[in-house]
Amino acid sequence: MNAVETLTARHQKSAAHEIHQNLSIMPSLRTMIIGCVDPRVDPVFVLGLAPGEAAVIRNVGGRITPGALQEVAMLQEVARAHGARPGGRFDLIVLHHTDCGITALENHPDQLAGYFGIEQAALPTKAVGNPRAAVAVDVALLRSNPRLPRDWVVSGLVYDVHTGQVEVVVPPEAHTS
Secondary structure (H helix, E strand, O other), X not given: XXXXXXXXXXXXXXXXXXXXXXXXXXXXXXXXXXXXXXXXXXXXXXXXXXXXXXXXXXXXXXXOOHHHHHHHHHHHHHHHHOOOOXXXXXXXXXXXXXXXXXXXXXXXXXXXXXXXXXXXXXXXHHOOOOHHHHHHHHHHHHHOOOOOOOOEEEEEEXXXXXXXXXXXXXXXXXXXX
């Protein structure tokens, strides 16, 4: 079997037992998670999410890039278009992890600078090689973003791929803009 056949067969088995017809487009935990595409760090499993509990954005490194910021803004508009009222607490969680593949790109400053939308000279400010420092950098960037609603609470977690433990590196706090 190829991957598509395997996955659609699994779907048929799960669809017979679980139907998620009544899920809202708005996450029930009022939570959005930005994490890495690394298959070892799927937020559904790492954080024990159930269907419909969180919106999840995944990219290389789980980093806050111009593209990630654009996706967050678009998701806000999608929610409004579906009748969600602005206001109220919403949790935005940045999830990084140890042994991240993005660290292999430290020797490719041109690629990293383009990804972050910055000059190569500014790359050290992104702390690519240190997940705890990197998650703090990204949370600070989100908290200072004037386009983020004031009552959104931003936090940063790091998942250790060797121990399976999640560490709260940056506790939840409202953003400052």
